[in-house]
Amino acid sequence: MEKQSSYTYDIIQVCLLAGKVMLQNGGETYRVEDTMTRIADACGAINSNSYVTPTGIFFSLEGPELSTQLIRISERTTDLDKVTKVNSISRRISSGDLSIQDAHIELDRLDKMTERYTFPKQLIAAAVASGCFLIMFQGSWNDFFPAVIAGGGGFFSVNFFNRLVPVKFFSEFLASFVIGLLAVLFVSTGLGEQLDKIIIGSVMPLVPGLLITNAVRDLMAGHLISGLSKGAEAFLTAFAIGAGIALVVSFL
Structure with a gap:
């Protein structure tokens, strides 16, 4: 049970991080929600719900214990390259080429990446x-x-x-x-x-x-x-x- 809760937590963190990177860098709201849902489905969490606004993201997973988390978006810029890379990571998760732990590492690295152009x-x-x-x-x-x-x-x-x-x-x-x-x-x-x-x-x-x-x-x-x-x-x-x-x- 504890292992399942830990895995559920990892899924939520990856989905929220993916949504955060996309929303902060110019991604559309519906694209952010779709990407988060696809990542959750690929990880076996079928009953997922997301609600995205320009200033915040709500995400929940239904199961033995309802898990819901919120992340606030305070800064927004334009970097469509990051949006594209998040989509690529999402597709790799869906195809089984990337584990949830490795996906979190790549998304965290992408989130901390500075601007490509000075x-x-x-x-x-x-x-x-x-x-x-x-x-x-x-x-x-x-x-x-x-x-x-x-x-x-x-x-x-x-x-x-x-x-x-x-x-x-x-x-x-x-x-x-x-x-x-x-x-x-x-x-x-x-x-x-x-x-x-x-x-x-x-x-x-x-x-x-x-x-x-x-x-x-x-x-x-x-x-x-x-x-x-x-x-x-x-x-x-x-x-x-x-x-x-x-x-x-x-x-x-």
Whole structure:
């Protein structure tokens, strides 16, 4: 009986850890629940129940003794590579190629893994992407480098302000304000031509595209609470970005 309880505890810990890694790194709510259920089924725990929200995970196993645990999610970022690796671990458990103990070791290592790309690499990617978005929106090549600099400045600002004041919407508001100031500066000095195109290209790295996508997919899958909460977060993020730009433009 004690051995069975220990095995049940191991299953719950692996399922919760898998769900935590996925939810913290951009996984959809329905995908998190499905992965946890598949892992539990593969380990012989057929009667499992999971309830996932953007800020917490409830998971229980029915048996001789009902076991339920909760894990809280306080930080969320975007790293779809980790989501893919959790899916791979889940498939290996289902196929019998990975024991529950080894799966916990791999998931724990994955959870503690630092970002694949350093901040300078992310900064360069965001800056170059801003210039590319400007061209995609039919901007002038003369505005390419102003958009690169403004987009890079905005990405640097959102990380900098987020460390000073850990309030996501405040840091995004200030970052978009910095982008607006840089865009106006380039146009007023003659280094830039189209203010609107420079601003549009520069704010694109800040746009919550994954949040919007996950909100829609969760709503379509029937997860109304998660879908609405993610949609509200995406709306507030977009509002913060727009408010920062509007504040700069209002002084023109």
